Amino acid sequence: MLAWKIGPALATGNTIVLKTAEQTPLSALFAVKLLHEAGLPPGVLNVVSGFGPTAGAALARHMDVDKLAFTGSTKTGRVVIGLASQSNLKPVTLELGGKSPFIVCEDADVDQAVELAHFALFFNQGQCCCAGSRTFVHESIHDEFVEKAKARAINRVVGDPFKKGVEQGPQVDSEQFEKILKYIRSGVESGATLESGGERLGSKGFYINPTVFSNVQDDMLIAKDEIFGPVQTILKYKDLNEVIKRANNSPYGLAAGVFTKNLDTANTLSRALRVGTVWVNCFDVFDAAIPFGGYKMSGHGREKGIYSLMNYLQVKAVVTPLKNPAWL
Template sequence: MAPAENSSPVGNGSSEPKYPIKYTKCFIDGEFVDAISGKTFETLDPRTGEVITSVAEGDAVDIDRAVKAARQAFDEGPWPRMSGAARGKVLFKYADLIEQHTDELAYLETLDNGKPFVLSKYADIVGVLKCLRNVAGWADKISGQTYKMDGPYQGMSLYEPYGVTGAIIPWNFPMLMFMLKVGPALAAGNTIVVKPAEQTPLTALYLAALAKEAGIPSGALNVVPGFGPTAGAAVASHMDINKVGFTGSTEVGKIIMEAAAKSNLKPVTLELGGKSPLVICEDADLDAAVDIANLALFFNMGQCCTAGSRVFVQDTIYDAFVAKAVEKAKKRVVGDPFKPEVEQGPQVDETQFKKILEYIESGKAEGAQLLTGGCAAGNKGYYIEPTIFGDVQDDMKIAREEIFGPVMSLLKFKTLDEAIKRANTSSYGLAAAIVSKDIDVANRFARSVRAGTVWINCYHVYDQSLPFGGYKTSGFGREHGLHSILSHMQLKAIVTPLKDSPWL
């Protein structure tokens, strides 16, 4: 077991397992330490709005302390000087330790975030392990090339780590987003400073403790909880951070990109918002299409950047689709995420809860037809009924803006050309999908839609072998597997003169 930094039991009288909260301080240079200011902030249980625990509130001075530790670890420490195979061995051990602590990590994720425990355990942690083991396997397989140059010279290219990297991660998939940034950065030989979302800091701190236990050297990984305008801004603007990765809203992504440019022109990888179209064609298997649309939107309480939130249904099957989609949504089980039968837990916090309800009211005000849901569920916590709007028009707010909640918008279309044009009429371009039995129709859509990921007759299928990222204001750069490792490395060219070679 990882050493406990503190141990205060938590329980809200619900059906959750009971584990203590062990780690609540900043993790800097291999140790858990208080914020320099001594400040803390409360992290809340979204089931009730009650306090889980207080966490150290890092700000710019704590980020600076973490960056100095990361810089020393990179400039003088063993991590970037280890062979790729040696780094991979440590990362494989790290993955094994995470797997051994699956139940506790899944409990913390659900407690802090509100997602169903079965999702935390069987989707999120599985994704964490796949990511980490994938990049661990790549660590000793990164190589450059040699070039026969014009004249008596030989050229070769070499991939090198950036140095100190920074990561600012969101609250919707806290563990997975942590590892999508940390795993590739460490596999490439970088050191890293992570600012977790203020809503969900607990699993990031636990993962930091397991990293130390796995043998990742002091300073190579640092985690500083805090708020975006202070700690997050310090990561983006710090002169001694060489590269930044961010997952979150497009609005904040622009702020981070501007701060990175104004400081030391550090490169950024941005995985931002989405308003993904899902096109249901008239030849689709109707039951399968309803299942796909349900998963596309309601997965993770709708708090997913790739959510299929614009569902275009061909007019000839629209009424039949609506009837089945509404019936399925009404059967969706909302409640305590620790109960195994529950499909949808609470939204992450009160701010998000109120934002979603405001979008629902805007849908009503603009004339969309509320087919089901539309209200808060229960009288405690941040639960919202699965909601479906019909007869949605492209210019409505609920069809244009990212809601990040369990609100499905149904839009009619007549022809594939129309659907493609309307699907592309968005500032976002993260994902898209089509349901059709005609492979020519599906391929035409896939090649025409402007999105980083396109699903055909499926949704929310991810793999570490596939690049993941967005077009347009959904960001740039790619994550997963080799793509993510190379995004954490620079390419150097080296030239050597050749003498007396018969092959000049």
Template sequence: MASAENCFPVANGPSQPNFTIKYTKLFINGEFVDAISGKTFETLDPRTGEVIAAVAEGDAADIDKAVRAARQAFDEGPWPRMSGLARGKVLFRYADLIEQHTDELAYLETLDNGKPFLLSKYGDVDVVVKGLRNVAGWADKISGQTYKMDGPYQGMSLYEPYGVTGAIIPWNFPMAMFMMKVGPALAAGNTMVVKPAEQTPLTALYLAALAKEAGLPDGALNVVPGFGPTAGAAIASHMDINKLGFTGSTEVGKIVMEAAAKSNLKPVTLELGGKSPVIICEDADLDVAVDIVNLALFFNMGQCCTAGSRIFVQDTIYDAFVAKAVEKAKKRVVGDPFKPEVEDGPQVDETQFKRILEYIESGKAEGAKLLTGGCAVGNKGYYIEPTIFGDVQDDMKIAREEIFGPVMSVLKFKTLDEAIKRANNTAYGLAAAIVSNDIDVANRFTRSVRAGTVWINCYHVYDHSLPFGGYKTSGFGREQGLHSIHSHMQLKAIITPLKDSPWL
């Protein structure tokens, strides 16, 4: 493994084990190095707002250095020339190492992001390991087709890696989003430059060190922490990056796409914002429905692109549903994410914390009924109560815009046709759900709603075999499994003449 640099001891509290921050520098060409500028930035503990560590701040010069390393690794190095079987073996070793370091990675994720430690350990790390093993298994199964052409020719298609790929990842699921981009790109034979979110750089650097230990050649994976307007913009506009993946807000996604188009017209996979509707029909089991919406919205403190934040409830059961939903929300435990009983940790940083509170004030000002929550918790850190608004109207800000926090909007509807029309009346189209015991009703909704993922009587159920992505301004392109490997490859047609063949 690459040597540890600039170790920072983490203050130990009653609910947090002793742990040392090992990696805080840029990872370029297989080594941890300082930024060319010498600059660093502070990554903060959202539980307290205090500094965890100073991290090297990459900018355009460092991105260019990383791209040159990735280009050399692609053009001259072994990674794209290895058989799919050999690449898969390296990625399987990588997954094994990640699994062996589960506790360290989970501690880092919770420390840097604020999500409950049990979620980091049994959710996020598990997703990373399974996802990596999934694409590692596909590495030796990438194949094209042969075609009997019209005339004395044979045609065949061939999948080839793009070359150098870039990835800009968000702060809400840092490890999972890292591997959703890195795993398939590497399995396909590409080399990579990754910019983690400035709020949560620590696990990406740790994962880079484990990749080197697993045997990934130098330059095949480079990780450059930094800020969006500098390092992120440099990736999007770099002329020698051949493919780009971005997960984040719709607003930034448009900027990324424009930069990619204006540079070398590199293809971009965008997974962007959402304002996902959940339809609760009058035949639904109320307790089941309440459990589903509680998970749909409050999972990961509401910091989830697919969060079910618009809850449409049929008018005949509205009052009964609201009473149960409020009762359940009040029971959620908010606090130190290292304590096992805690369900909701802090929001990721002060900016997001203040933004969510502003949305809550907007809901009050526009006439929505605050049913529970709405306040900050404690006097240190970025904690917010699980919040539910009732009597929400479609044109209210809290019903139209992505809040990315624990704020649920509950709206009434009368008929399924009305619910479908209102569910689709949004710029977003990432996910949706319906809770009903009538399969005909459920099927009608799933065929009518404009969203990339639709759940029936469940929520936040994902699998590496299923495509994931959005409609409309929630982005385009699909990630996960074989879909994501093909998205990191180009398709080439090859034609060969056939002479004197009796089978023409």
């Protein structure tokens, strides 16, 4: 995300003040140090570490800041827009939250679909804005899928992320850890079936056992809210028209996954889903030239490729008369 922001901003001749997330400042500080060692002039790329309500808010409302680019929660994105509007009406691009549908069609190879859906949700401990966190499975293969998804989650290796073979580390901090456990309790209380996980792992650190819910209904909090954790919610559907309507019935629209062998089905879903990225028979596949961004409350604007350059440019028109123009 740092590269998606500073790359096009530098390429278009801008200077930058980068405010890091308070939970994860070290990688940005190290990357910027390398850029300075490579010869980037002093003052072109500057890093400020601090908290959002103080350092972040000061940048967002500052009259000498001409452009904001923000990645984070939808809640904070609203605050960023508000602060920008209170200053010099600076333009803002936002990459915000998501509740991405992962649609498994009736013709899918169940074993492959289970593995891809597992990756789509549990990657990075579930802390991924475009995570496939609503797993829609066709009724004809639903029960088989649930059993295999449960087994895959149970076999997921959780522990020290620096050790070989470990697939899942801890959540980023205690606040996120407690938030995820609260959503898990909500899922149980609302009547969803807890197939696996549902509790912390061990007594130290912020580890959560990979959690799978089945019998999830669209009106449950675990199906509506962005959990941002290792919690897979499996929903049953009957036909394409139904799943399109249900998948789009969300305030978010960042991404979606489609798993099918039928090209017509893939094209139908790709055109119908109101999201910024649709992955067909894959997930979380990125390229520097592929635009990334969301619809609705998942933000506005696009990053990467030529789309990102437009974020950091202003159009200027210059008009001047020619000497003794023919039309005079």
